Amino acid sequence: MPRSPEPMPLRVAVVGTGRVATALAHGIAGLRGQPCAAEDLDVELIGVAGRDEAAAHDLAAACRTSALPLAVATAGADLVVLAVSDDAIPAVAARLAGAGAPVRAGGAAVHVSGATGRDALTPLAAVGWATGCWHPLQAFATRRSRIDPGSLWTVTADPALTRTVTALTARLGGQAHPLADDHRAVYHAAATLAVTSAVAGIAQAQALLSRCGLGDAPTVPALARLVAGSLAGVAEVGPAQGLTGPLVRGDLGTVRRHAAALAEQPPARDLYAASGRAVIPLLAERGLAPEVTAALAGALDGPPGT
Structure with missing residues (x-):
């Protein structure tokens, strides 16, 4: 009997070059080549995008991935992770929404702010993206900080996106818990x-x-x-x-x-x-x-x- 085709990995792009973005990029890139059970989510970091192009190139090189313009990130990723400052999220979301790239079927974007709600990603939702919030309850004191296995993560999203980021959280060694949007602050x-x-x-x-x-x-x-x-x-x-x-x-x-x-x-x-x-x-x-x-x-x- 012919073998079933291997499922495609979840293609993730990280937007940002700060402490949290650095930790996430390294954590997701580190999943490459790691053995996982058949039911586990396979993940690929396709690239890093950021306002500071030099910092994005340095982070991408450290993670053995590509430095991407925003439009390329939105076109190639199944999941775009906005790891930027809280106040910058709406503007970055608007830039992504206006990048002109086609929305992938099932494409989604999450931000990693703890206090900010899903409404910060409204420009992306308006052009067909699934949106949500995905926050690690962990301190990132320096750029050397990495994802701590066992950390609690909170998720505010619709059921399909919640399942995706919950599976990604598990691959990173964390525990995902749902959180109502009005409880985030x-x-x-x-x-x-x-x-x-x-x-x-x-x-x-x-x-x-x-x-x-x-x-x-x-x-x-x-x-x-x-x-x-x-x-x-x-x-x-x-x-x-x-x-x-x-x-x-x-x-x-x-x-x-x-x-x-x-x-x-x-x-x-x-x-x-x-x-x-x-x-x-x-x-x-x-x-x-x-x-x-x-x-x-x-x-x-x-x-x-x-």
């Missing part, structure tokens, strides 16, 4: 809160340690390891059980000493108090008595008059 605010609060805490802690005479010590790596160890516990057992420090021990005297020591350091004092108040509800889950948590909450604001 809150979702991304949550992600930003988690990251920004950790970085803000390390920045304020570094400044305090410098005032303690530790300015020449490698305090940022040390603090990052401290935070990483705490977060590893949180990842394993959840926020309430993973919380450490004087608050969860009910060490009222220590909290008072902290507040007094920070009284003349407004940014650190305010962040210490705000983050402490934010975890007060978790203390009840750890079994602290209501009168103890109330006393701790009062101590966070420092002695009277501060």
